[in-house]
Amino acid sequence: xxxxxxxxxVPVLAVLVAAxxxxxxxxxxxDDSLARGRDRDAVLAAASAELVALNTIDYHHGGADVDRWIxxxxxxxxxxxxxxxxxxxxxxxxxxxxxxxxxxxAAVTDLDPAAGTARVIAVLDVRVSTGGGAAVPKQARLTVxxxxxxxxxxxxxxxxxxx
Numbered sequence: 001x002x003x004x005x006x007x008x009x010v011p012v013l014a015v016l017v018a019a020x021x022x023x024x025x026x027x028x029x030x031d032d033s034l035a036r037g038r039d040r041d042a043v044l045a046a047a048s049a050e051l052v053a054l055n056t057i058d059y060h061h062g063g064a065d066v067d068r069w070i071x072x073x074x075x076x077x078x079x080x081x082x083x084x085x086x087x088x089x090x091x092x093x094x095x096x097x098x099x100x101x102x103x104x105x106a107a108v109t110d111l112d113p114a115a116g117t118a119r120v121i122a123v124l125d126v127r128v129s130t131g132g133g134a135a136v137p138k139q140a141r142l143t144v145x146x147x148x149x150x151x152x153x154x155x156x157x158x159x160x161x162x163x
Contacts, residue, residue, distance in 0.1 A: 047106045051144065054101075054155065057088075058099075062092045065092075066092075073154055078155075101126045103122060103124055104125055104139070105123050109121055116148030117146065120144045122144055142161060
């Protein structure tokens with residue numbers, strides 16, 4: 001008698017466990033935190049590429065570098081860069097500026113996927129050489145506003161933080 005109950009209990013228990021795992025899997029797959037995580041990762045990927053681009057210029061091919069700046073930005077910030085394009089080129093050429101950057105670390109501090117906005121804090125190592133001199137290293141600490149532009153995230157504003 002006990003053996004029969006045990007034999008009947010095992011399949012019932014298996015069905016209950018399978019149902020629980022199925023519900024858990026479905027719930028995890030449809031949770032908005034997964035989409036939020038994807039958006040956060042997309043913002044961080046954009047931060048890496050775009051912040052490096054915005055802090056890199058070589059006066060030998062400044063036009064392409066400044067065009068990358070403009071392509072990495074959106075909104076009023078992008079319009080301001082586009083309006084100052086020639087000024088930036090003239091400044092880089094007259095000072096013989098070569099600047100390279102690498103992202104040290106970045107973190108998303110605010111994300112609103114519905115509004116298509118995000119804020120990132122970032123630290124970059126930037127090496128700047130002017131007039132043919134040796135490159136001088138500095139560290140840039142930034143707060144950066146991102147705006148979704150179609151399927152990509154672009155820089156909408158940059159603010160230096162401290163020194």
